[in-house]
Amino acid sequence: MITVVGIGPGAAANQTRAAVDAIKQAEVLVGGTRHLAEFPHFSGETHCLNADMDGLMQWLEQNQHRHIVVLASGDPLFYGIGKRITAHFSGLQADGQNIRIISGISSIQYLCARILLDMNDIYLTSSHGRKPDFDWLLQHEKIAMVTDDVIGPYQIAEEILARGQQRRMVIGENLSQENERIVCLNAEQVAQRGDINYGLNVVVVLNER
Numbered sequence: 121m122i123t124v125v126g127i128g129p130g131a132a133a134n135q136t137r138a139a140v141d142a143i144k145q146a147e148v149l150v151g152g153t154r155h156l157a158e159f160p161h162f163s164g165e166t167h168c169l170n171a172d173m174d175g176l177m178q179w180l181e182q183n184q185h186r187h188i189v190v191l192a193s194g195d196p197l198f199y200g201i202g203k204r205i206t207a208h209f210s211g212l213q214a215d216g217q218n219i220r221i222i223s224g225i226s227s228i229q230y231l232c233a234r235i236l237l238d239m240n241d242i243y244l245t246s247s248h249g250r251k252p253d254f255d256w257l258l259q260h261e262k263i264a265m266v267t268d269d270v271i272g273p274y275q276i277a278e279e280i281l282a283r284g285q286q287r288r289m290v291i292g293e294n295l296s297q298e299n300e301r302i303v304c305l306n307a308e309q310v311a312q313r314g315d316i317n318y319g320l321n322v323v324v325v326l327n328e329r
């Protein structure tokens with residue numbers, strides 16, 4: 121059985137009971153270094169993820185008779201590894217019985233709660249490993265995106281300004297961790313600070329005309 125477990129934004133307090141129970145029962149825990157580090161007391165086998173997703177799928181196929189838990193940050197089906205695993209295994213098994221997903225609190229849900237922003241009509245997307253279509257995105261009044269080192273707050277601000285637009289940006293860094301930082305700035309202010317190295321972050325973009 122392969123269980124993909126959403127572990128939320130990081131802190132143990134934001135993990136669901138279902139996630140914690142599944143991890144306790146795992147024979148093998150699979151995850152990135154950062155994710156595995158959240159479970160120092162896990163005594164079973166661990167398997168550290170790298171960029172080789174094809175290799176992981178092959179390994180999961182060969183080991184699916186074991187109790188495997190794959191850790192995913194936030195929610196596994198929101199720009200996470202859950203999609204890749206479900207797509208791979210649903211092609212191999214008619215019933216998908218050997219795969220289970222345990223949802224988690226997405227980093228975006230967490231940030232919206234912290235800033236008391238309702239998620240109604242919010243456009244959710246990602247710049248993690250991909251370039252979003254900013255012309256399309258900026259037609260929305262309320263956007264939230266997970267990011268990466270290539271397209272983060274600074275680049276998003278530049279895309280906004282390049283289209284002659286104004287937006288408020290809420291940047292949530294290292295959410296749920298001790299070094300959590302949440303700031304609310306205009307796109308212009310963010311674009312002026314190209315020197316800032318943001319930690320792991322998500323960005324909410326608001327049109328407050």
Ligand SMILES: C[S@@+](CC[C@H](N)C(=O)[O-])C[C@H]1O[C@@H](n2cnc3c(N)ncnc32)[C@H](O)[C@@H]1O
Nearest residue numbers: 129193194195200226227266267294295320321
């Ligand atoms: C591959 S995506 C996974 C998103 C995840 N499935 C979710 O629901 O939050 C990874 C991105 O999620 C965001 N992220 C995950 N955990 C975070 C945290 N604790 N603080 C800020 N951003 C986080 C970052 O933008 C990171 O680059």
